[in-house]
Amino acid sequence: MPTLSSNEIYSRQILFRGIGEEGQQxxxxxxxxxxxxGATGSVIxxxxxxxxxxxLRIIDRDYVEPSNLQRQILFDEDDAAKFIPKAxxxxxxxxxxxxxxxxxxQVADLTPHNVExxxxxxxxxxxxxxxxxxxxxxxxxxxxxxxPWIYTxxxxxxxxxxxxxxxxxACMACMFPDSPNGAMETCETFGILNAAVAGIGASASSExxxxxxxxxxxxxxxxxxxxxxxxxxxxxxxxxxxxxxRCCVRREFTHLSGxxxxxxxxxxxxxxxxxxxxxxxxLAELEQRLLPHGTVRCNGFALRxxxxxxxxxxxxxxxxxxxxxxxxxxxxxxxxxxxxx
Amino acid sequence: MQIQxxxxxxxxxxxxxxxxxxxxPGTRISKVLEDLEIDESLIGTAFIDxxxxxxxxxxxxxxxxxxxxxxxxx
Numbered sequence: 001m002p003t004l005s006s007n008e009i010y011s012r013q014i015l016f017r018g019i020g021e022e023g024q025q026x027x028x029x030x031x032x033x034x035x036x037x038g039a040t041g042s043v044i045x046x047x048x049x050x051x052x053x054x055x056l057r058i059i060d061r062d063y064v065e066p067s068n069l070q071r072q073i074l075f076d077e078d079d080a081a082k083f084i085p086k087a088x089x090x091x092x093x094x095x096x097x098x099x100x101x102x103x104x105x106q107v108a109d110l111t112p113h114n115v116e117x118x119x120x121x122x123x124x125x126x127x128x129x130x131x132x133x134x135x136x137x138x139x140x141x142x143x144x145x146x147x148p149w150i151y152t153x154x155x156x157x158x159x160x161x162x163x164x165x166x167x168x169x170a171c172m173a174c175m176f177p178d179s180p181n182g183a184m185e186t187c188e189t190f191g192i193l194n195a196a197v198a199g200i201g202a203s204a205s206s207e208x209x210x211x212x213x214x215x216x217x218x219x220x221x222x223x224x225x226x227x228x229x230x231x232x233x234x235x236x237x238x239x240x241x242x243x244x245x246r247c248c249v250r251r252e253f254t255h256l257s258g259x260x261x262x263x264x265x266x267x268x269x270x271x272x273x274x275x276x277x278x279x280x281x282x283l284a285e286l287e288q289r290l291l292p293h294g295t296v297r298c299n300g301f302a303l304r305x306x307x308x309x310x311x312x313x314x315x316x317x318x319x320x321x322x323x324x325x326x327x328x329x330x331x332x333x334x335x336x337x338x339x340x341x
Numbered sequence: 342m343q344i345q346x347x348x349x350x351x352x353x354x355x356x357x358x359x360x361x362x363x364x365x366p367g368t369r370i371s372k373v374l375e376d377l378e379i380d381e382s383l384i385g386t387a388f389i390d391x392x393x394x395x396x397x398x399x400x401x402x403x404x405x406x407x408x409x410x411x412x413x414x415x
Contacts, residue, residue, distance in 0.1 A: 040415040130415040155414035158350050174393070176385040176411055187414040190351075223409065225350045232358070234349055236386075236409060242393045 006100050010052050023213035030212045031055040033122040037090045040152045041128020042074040043201025049094040055102045060086040061109040071194035085301045110134050112258035115141050125149035139172040140256035143248045152204040157193045157229030159200025163207050163219050170238045173247035195228045271323045272331035342402040349409040371396045385411040
């Protein structure tokens with residue numbers, strides 16, 4: 001396939017006075033990590049790649065499923081049929097959109113153990129995750145290392161975003177000091193409009209472009225919420241740090257140290273994730289071992305195993321998602337039965 | 342006393358965007374949440390007059406109370 005010149009691709013963007021030739025060069029020299037490449041992450045990754053951000057690292061732990069396709073714009077039916085890792089499918093699609101951009105895929109769960117290696121060499125971190133545990137980890141790391149990040153979330157018809165500029169704005173722990181306690185609404189339980197995702201992802205991406213092109217002074221210092229169904233928009237001030245903020249004032253990085261990280265977490269509406277941090281798994285060997293016990297599919301990135309009403313997706317780093325239960329005990333039992341305790 | 346309550350994001354669904362409400366002096370934010378049937382565990386942050394406030398804070402005449410949920414999907 002011919003590679004198009006950057007002059008052709010970016011000509012209209014360079015005409016925009018906020019970017020220009022100089023801004024375009026700054027984008028080309030930029031490195032951005034996108035943590036989570038589901039709905040919001042897909043939009044952000046697509047816009048930043050098309051805009052010419054020189055290096056994108058896509059970090060995602062999940063696989064493409066049919067229910068993703070309504071809103072996760074980087075994926076297609078073939079990706080879902082083959083349960084391709086989202087990070088891999090995204091990198092392929094982004095590279096096809098703009099071969100001038102280097103896209104690195106990381107099929108990984110962001111943890112206190114790998115956060116340094118995955119985020120430290122980027123100048124901006126974009127949030128495409130669907131959970132607060134990862135966001136608090138990003139926040140701790142970003143504040144500790146003085147790296148800006150942009151929080152983005154969506155549910156129903158509502159999108160929310162906030163720029164976190166260390167030392168200049170509130171951080172996530174200022175705005176949301178307490179970790180979620182009990183069940184929260186998720187896209188699986190509450191539903192999600194693709195336009196809500198696209199809208200808020202675009203807002204976050206434009207803030208990223210401002211930062212990367214040196215227009216930091218123009219960045220929003222508010223928590224923005226938009227509702228695309230009820231045509232509603234509101235902003236809350238987010239300049240001031242909370243006086244006793246655990247993270248940016250007291251600098252207690254409890255999520256970064258790992259003391260707040262559970263090994264086991266409810267995942268979606270009917271799944272449990274078990275993460276054995278020290279375990280590595282030979283998927284080919286496991287495939288042979290499980291074949292007598294149920295249906296097994298393995299693609300080198302993950303192994304999926306069906307046993308009665310349960311579906312286990314097992315990753316080389318020892319993580320497993322057990323679908324079909326919210327009972328941690330049942331999940332632990334399945335894990336122990338088929339992977340060993 | 343009268344306070345002005347402003348809800349954000351998912352808290353608006355089935356409730357209101359902004360409403361003036363009457364409460365006796367000494368009322369705390371948690372009482373307003375209880376009346377609005379908002380579970381405290383869903384609160385992201387609360388503001389009084391656009392400044393962070395804990396849920397046990399007392400409201401004052403004319404206070405502008407903002408309540409924002411944790412929005413986590415993505």
